[in-house]
Structures are given as structure tokens and as C-alpha cells.
Amino acid sequence: MIEELSEIPVTLGILIITLLLIQATWMFYDASKRGEPKWIWGFFGMINVPSSLIIYLVTTRVIMKKQTCPHCEKYIEMKSTFCSQCGSKINEKN
């Protein structure tokens, strides 16, 4: 099987590289929007497709889920009483 890998067409390589570039760019953009360490996630997104993306989504959406402040619309930690960005009080409903 390893020998067969040497005969992989260039088009497949271009496809993988294109997917990695799109994935890394999206992860960088999304991480910056959510107040995550964007450079780390961006470069992480360049390693593998789709594992990097799955790990990113699991980490940011499940493990450390965040909510948006109703006043300044920045991402803040769940169960926050006050916004760490603008200082507004957060209702429990939000």
C-alpha cells in the first residue's frame, strides 16, 4: 500500500492543499471572532483535513462553549454574571 502512495496523482495533492488552506483560513477567522488564540488554531488547521477541524469544533463548541454578550456582542464564558468585555449584567435567560 505504501508503494502505491508514490503513484498518487498531483491533482489529489492540489485538492488536499486547497482543502487545508480553506480549513486553516476559516479556523483562523472563526477563532478571531470567538476570542480564541487564532494563530495557534490557524496553524493547527494546516496540519490535517478534517481532523484539525473536528478537534477545533469539539474544543470551541462543546468543551468550552461560549455565549455572546447581549450588549457588546463579544464572546464570553458561559454562566457569566457580568460581561468581561463591557461590564454589562448578563441575564440568566441569555
Next chain:
Amino acid sequence: MNPQCKTYQSQLIDILYDESELTASIQEHLDHCPECDLYWSKLIDTKKQLDQPPLDVEIAYSKIRQATAQGEAIINKRKNRKELGLFVAIAISIFAFIGWLFTQGYQKEIILFQLTSTFVLPIIVPFIAKHRYQKGCDLND
């Protein structure tokens, strides 16, 4: 304005703040110089306005904070756009190099790396979770 008026006007500011006295010579100059007299009147009016008690207006600090936060958000958005452009440029450079390696006969290594990392990367998830919990979730930059 002649130099004498300039001297008198600088003295008038001191007089206004009780740092010197209104002497007879200055009073006489004011009586005869309409320009300095007008200047003196304006100074007195300004001081009266400044001495008035502050208006009884409640300052909405939360609104000020929100406005500041919104301003910062706009600045951050612009900064993020620039950094996104920089990141894309860096990523294209790296992938161009990898693409070049691909054409130079390193297809096998690149694909093997992709296949290996597919199974190895998920192992780091528990470590990321542990690190983030320990850090107190404060990963905002």
C-alpha cells in the same frame, strides 16, 4: 495688539485667579483700551460659567462602557482583517512549498503524514481540554 496690551492681558489672567491685584495702572488701561476691556469681560464671563455647579445629569456609565466596547470591537475587526490577510499569505507560502515538495516526489511522505495525523491528532483533545480548564477559560487575545 500692541506689546503693552499683551502684557496687561497676561496680568489679567493672574488677577482673575486672585494671584495678583488689580492695580490702578491696569484699571486705567482697561478704561482706555476697549480691546483689553472686552478681553477682561470675556474672562469674567468664562470664570462665572466655570464656577457654576455641575448640571444635575446622571451619567450613564454602562452606556459609556458599551460605546467604548463597541468602538474597541470595530478596531479589533479591522485588526483581525489585517491579520487574516497576513495569515492567508503565510499559509499560501507554506502550501506552495508543500506543493513543490509534492511535485518533487514526496507524495508518499505527505500523504502518510496526512493519514497518520488523522488518527494521532484526536489524542491531544483531552490535553487541550485539561489545559483550558486549568487556564480558567481566559483565552481572549
